[in-house]
Amino acid sequence: MHDADAVNDLEEAQGRGSTHGPAGDAALGVLLRALNVELDRFNILFGNAHGLYRTDLNALVAILEAARREDPMTPSRLAAALDLSASATTTLLERLESLGHITREHSKTDRRRVDLYIHDTARQIGSEFYQPLLRELSGVWDHFSDEQRETVRQFLTATIMATTRARETIAPR
Template structure:
């Protein structure tokens, strides 16, 4: 049977797709190593990442938004936050504008542990990025933003297509 020869573009797309998949798996393994080292389960880790991402965007997350993101019940979110706060990974603060609202922040102790663990990876990442000029980094950035958006859109579509089921406590 005749097999059409792939174009250079098709080869690149296939290689990039494989690289993204391997990167995702490797990143997940590094995250799980951090979690295991500090006695965190996958839900704890996802919560910490959500808190960190929200802070980096300058929009600290509320317990309600965290529950929505992690698909957890109110009681499960409370237990999760209590546990992470007790071990020093996060802290709760009242919103300065609306005192009824609670905002979650990465606690200093948790941030210190994360920095110590991820500092060598940060140095390696900086070394790689130093090999690219500003124009190349801009293209890579645009690519990553669009790929991340594509992945989140697919994730949301998969979630929406699932039959409604009660939230299961995790943690």
């Protein structure tokens, strides 16, 4: 399904009245799926341009988010976050390191621990690639009031948490 079809579905649901209830939930679900597909397609373009697989991209995001929280990522935490085995995580980290995207360094506070860091060049490559998307999103978001943005923030946060809870009910294979 194309994103325009999802937008039309929601607009039709809104035109029929309330977006509450099963029909409204289904229309929102269609839009979320369309957003997920479009973001995935954008991420695939980045991955293809830089020799990265989806798991590589997810790992880089996890490492970046840990750094943003000022809590360096470790290989074992990354394995847990991505549901990977120790050997798969090692292979992933070797690939990211060989591409020049990350470094593994012994922790300054606990020499037994290895921390993962993103290279500045990898940050720059990502920043440059994602600038057109960020400009487009910012242009769209500028049309929303502070109250609307807060509603969207609450919606996205609750939706992410619900997705996480649902994922956790499914046993890994």
